[in-house]
Amino acid sequence: xxxxxxxxxxxxxxxxxxxxxxxxxxxxxxxxxxxxxxxxxxxxxxxxxxxxxxxxxxxxxxxxxxxxxxxxxxxxxxxxxxxxxxxxxxxxxxxxxxxxxxxxxxxxxxxxxxxxxxxxxxxxxxxxxxxxxxxxxxxxxxxxxxxxx
Amino acid sequence: xxxxxxxxxxxxxxxxxxxxxxxxxxxxxxxxxxxxxxxxxxxxxxxxxxxxxxxxxxxxxxxxxxxxxxxxxxxxxxxxxxxxxxxxxxxxxxxxxxxxxx
Numbered sequence: 001x002x003x004x005x006x007x008x009x010x011x012x013x014x015x016x017x018x019x020x021x022x023x024x025x026x027x028x029x030x031x032x033x034x035x036x037x038x039x040x041x042x043x044x045x046x047x048x049x050x051x052x053x054x055x056x057x058x059x060x061x062x063x064x065x066x067x068x069x070x071x072x073x074x075x076x077x078x079x080x081x082x083x084x085x086x087x088x089x090x091x092x093x094x095x096x097x098x099x100x101x102x103x104x105x106x107x108x109x110x111x112x113x114x115x116x117x118x119x120x121x122x123x124x125x126x127x128x129x130x131x132x133x134x135x136x137x138x139x140x141x142x143x144x145x146x147x148x149x
Numbered sequence: 150x151x152x153x154x155x156x157x158x159x160x161x162x163x164x165x166x167x168x169x170x171x172x173x174x175x176x177x178x179x180x181x182x183x184x185x186x187x188x189x190x191x192x193x194x195x196x197x198x199x200x201x202x203x204x205x206x207x208x209x210x211x212x213x214x215x216x217x218x219x220x221x222x223x224x225x226x227x228x229x230x231x232x233x234x235x236x237x238x239x240x241x242x243x244x245x246x247x248x249x250x251x
Binding site for chain 1: 222245
């Protein structure tokens with residue numbers, strides 16, 4: 001009986017490395033896809049109403065376009081927050097470098113609008129709900145390098 | 150980054166764990182993405198983290214005038230070791246922490 005148990009353990013010992021390599025390969029593939037191809041994100045907050053929900057929306061974001069420079073005004077992008085580097089926010093691109101962007105400075109209090117030229121290597125982003133959005137109107141133009149997807 | 154790094158090129162090994170866990174401190178040499186050209190990575194030294202008061206010489210070639218600034222939240226202040234010939238935070242302002250590469 002001890003011999004049979006030993007034999008079972010031996011079979012498991014032979015199978016285990018192969019299965020582990022398979023799992024490791026799967027994790028590598030998932031990591032590469034998540035980092036370089038497309039990723040999922042849970043967005044929440046009022047800054048992109050009515051496009052995105054207040055209580056949360058699951059979005060799929062592709063990661064290839066920022067790398068090849070195919071980001072244009074009108075695109076919704078994920079960017080790293082300049083205030084909290086661990087936080088990723090979702091906003092819409094309003095202007096690329098060199099563009100002249102006209103924006104409403106403080107929609108709650110006045111109708112005053114301002115025009116600014118987006119500096120080189122930066123983008124101007126705004127939330128769809130400008131009444132409740134921390135974006136380029138507050139922080140200034142975001143460096144292009146902060147684009148996540 | 151003279152005299153620390155060569156003019157004609159130095160091969161450096163940079164570890165990528167510290168920026169992720171937040172262990173970056175003044176005095177460290179870091180790789181950052183350039184805010185002007187997102188495909189370019191530059192090497193500079195960290196002079197101040199968020200909340201620090203940084204005193205820097207504005208234009209060493211022309212005057213001795215120095216200025217003090219508080220580094221905003223989520224940003225870092227970087228300068229090259231060779232301040233006479235360096236495009237860094239004195240020119241571009243504080244860099245967002247998210248641009249740190251290594």
